[in-house]
Amino acid sequence: MNVIDTRNLTKKYKEVTAVDDLTLQIKEGEIFGLLGPNGAGKTTTLLMLTTLRKPTSGTATINNFDIVRQPDKVRKSIGIVFQDPSSDEVLTGYENLKLHRWLYGMPGDLAERRIKEVLELVDLTKRKNDLVKKYSGGMRRRLEIARGLMHHPKVLFLDEPTLGLDPQARGHIWGYIKKLAQEEKITIVITTHYMDEADNLCGRLAIIDEGKIIVSGSPGELKKKFGGDIVRLKAKNLNIGALKKLNYVNKVEKRDDEVSLTVKDTNEHLQEILMLAGKVESVEVHSPTLDDVFIHYTGRTIREGAPEGGWAQKAMAFKTKR
Amino acid sequence: MNNLKGIYALWYREFKVFIREKSRLGFSVINPLVWLLVVGGGLGSVVSFDGVNYRTFIYPGILIQSVIFSSIFFGVYIVLDKKIDFMKEVLVAPISRTAMFVGKVVGGSTDALIEIVTLLVIGFILESTGILTGVSINFVSGIVSLGFLLSTTVAMVSLGLIIGSQMESTEGFQLVASFLLFPLFFLSGALFPITNLPSWLSPVVFCNPITYSVDGLRGILIGISKFNIGLDFAVIGTFALITILIGTFAFKSMEV
Numbered sequence A: 001m002n003v004i005d006t007r008n009l010t011k012k013y014k015e016v017t018a019v020d021d022l023t024l025q026i027k028e029g030e031i032f033g034l035l036g037p038n039g040a041g042k043t044t045t046l047l048m049l050t051t052l053r054k055p056t057s058g059t060a061t062i063n064n065f066d067i068v069r070q071p072d073k074v075r076k077s078i079g080i081v082f083q084d085p086s087s088d089e090v091l092t093g094y095e096n097l098k099l100h101r102w103l104y105g106m107p108g109d110l111a112e113r114r115i116k117e118v119l120e121l122v123d124l125t126k127r128k129n130d131l132v133k134k135y136s137g138g139m140r141r142r143l144e145i146a147r148g149l150m151h152h153p154k155v156l157f158l159d160e161p162t163l164g165l166d167p168q169a170r171g172h173i174w175g176y177i178k179k180l181a182q183e184e185k186i187t188i189v190i191t192t193h194y195m196d197e198a199d200n201l202c203g204r205l206a207i208i209d210e211g212k213i214i215v216s217g218s219p220g221e222l223k224k225k226f227g228g229d230i231v232r233l234k235a236k237n238l239n240i241g242a243l244k245k246l247n248y249v250n251k252v253e254k255r256d257d258e259v260s261l262t263v264k265d266t267n268e269h270l271q272e273i274l275m276l277a278g279k280v281e282s283v284e285v286h287s288p289t290l291d292d293v294f295i296h297y298t299g300r301t302i303r304e305g306a307p308e309g310g311w312a313q314k315a316m317a318f319k320t321k322r
Numbered sequence B: 001m002n003n004l005k006g007i008y009a010l011w012y013r014e015f016k017v018f019i020r021e022k023s024r025l026g027f028s029v030i031n032p033l034v035w036l037l038v039v040g041g042g043l044g045s046v047v048s049f050d051g052v053n054y055r056t057f058i059y060p061g062i063l064i065q066s067v068i069f070s071s072i073f074f075g076v077y078i079v080l081d082k083k084i085d086f087m088k089e090v091l092v093a094p095i096s097r098t099a100m101f102v103g104k105v106v107g108g109s110t111d112a113l114i115e116i117v118t119l120l121v122i123g124f125i126l127e128s129t130g131i132l133t134g135v136s137i138n139f140v141s142g143i144v145s146l147g148f149l150l151s152t153t154v155a156m157v158s159l160g161l162i163i164g165s166q167m168e169s170t171e172g173f174q175l176v177a178s179f180l181l182f183p184l185f186f187l188s189g190a191l192f193p194i195t196n197l198p199s200w201l202s203p204v205v206f207c208n209p210i211t212y213s214v215d216g217l218r219g220i221l222i223g224i225s226k227f228n229i230g231l232d233f234a235v236i237g238t239f240a241l242i243t244i245l246i247g248t249f250a251f252k253s254m255e256v
């Protein structure tokens, strides 16, 4: 059963088309990743699916409810962790969770149990009675993740949930997310700029750029589609012309005195490549990672302009709020 | 059911924030006192209206002033919530926009209620010590005044929320709110009697709903009023209903 079904979903702002004719199906219990460079349209997509922004055209159903015609019903089926800070810092961590409990109409005993559980998960039990104002950026982020995971909706949207978190916290959260999908059949849509996160969590993912899906599939499929291993050669005078002629070499990229080749069946052909290349200083062979896939399809690395730390900065900037 | 819990959640938040920011109450009480003692005191020695001392005359007006200013500026928190994603967290919850609006109105009115009670108690103390003469604050007049002041509060909180829901910046909010507040306050008879007004002014004053708040409250507290108190109450009640209706609508159309 498709829990999420988008049909030609489109959002135009004045000058830009943020989401362009997006058609996508996601099944129950799937963890689906949305990857893409900054400004690709990930957040806009999630905001439309969570009924916070109206599509310019097209629509989608969530849990069989139409996001345009039945937004109230959709909201009963979903939960979201926003990209930007969304907790009240004049309240304590615990009070923020209580607020969420009432907003989602959770019964008291269940709510208390879940609050305890998620606070433990994000390691904030000891700090739950401190004002959020006094939290570090990462702690505030963890609180918001805890809040999003609290009410076990049918569909959960996570917009760069683990941005700026330490590896240990990320590990715990990944574990919990997987458990939600497997044991509770919760469908999860996650955006991330961390390729290891996507690789670890997502059953399927789509790379989008300028509002369009460029490619989608499981992480394994995408790596396979890449068409071979990556062979990186460092040498002064490389015979690039000769390398390009080889039929098992798919792609040749040169950067300074380094060349990166995409090679099919590397084991059989490495010897020949090295002979043709002449005197090399170093050779490195690795099977493609999601990073390579991403760069290949979007033409840039995810780290260029990735909003590292941007979240925490935003959180700080609004400290003076009330 | 869920909506009730949602309203409670929003009220809870406002209340917690209010008691944590004690300076808010402090300023909202100090400001009217300064008006009463300095303006009322200064002019009081030379001016008297309708046979009462000026300080006594403006006490109801100052109560209204304090209430309408802090009530309308409560709307600025909507703008601040929109600046971070807290607004989205509320908007994405499975409660209706009407409940959201009601929760906010109840939250803002609670803040004002605390302020009103404080000011009435201060009035009572000033009256017992003879600083304020001719004001009758007792249990009955206190309760009726509370009713008047609360209706005014609800109307003005709603008005503030309407403005806030449509604004993107706090500066913009301040501009619009001040633009509305000054005529509402200065053309309401809070500071002068509304009998014998120049003919160009009286229609404006009579169209101003706050005029009826002031008139009613003055009637209750010092026994001077131009209109029937029932009419005053009807006007301010209607004004509150209209702003609530527009407010619910404004919240429904609010985008983030």
Ligand SMILES: Nc1ncnc2c1ncn2[C@@H]1O[C@H](COP(=O)(O)OP(=O)(O)OP(=O)(O)O)[C@@H](O)[C@H]1O
Pocket (backbone or CB within 6 Å): A013, A014, A016, A017, A018, A036, A037, A038, A039, A040, A041, A042, A043, A044, A045, A083, A307
């Ligand atoms: N409220 C808005 N008004 C106008 N343009 C907007 C608005 N929100 C987003 N955009 C534009 O829509 C495009 C997509 O933005 P979006 O936030 O969806 O990107 P994203 O994929 O989430 O990026 P990031 O990785 O930086 O979070 C961008 O070009 C952005 O400038």
Ligand SMILES: [Mg+2]
Pocket (backbone or CB within 6 Å): A042, A043, A044, A083, A159
């Ligand atoms: Mg985004």
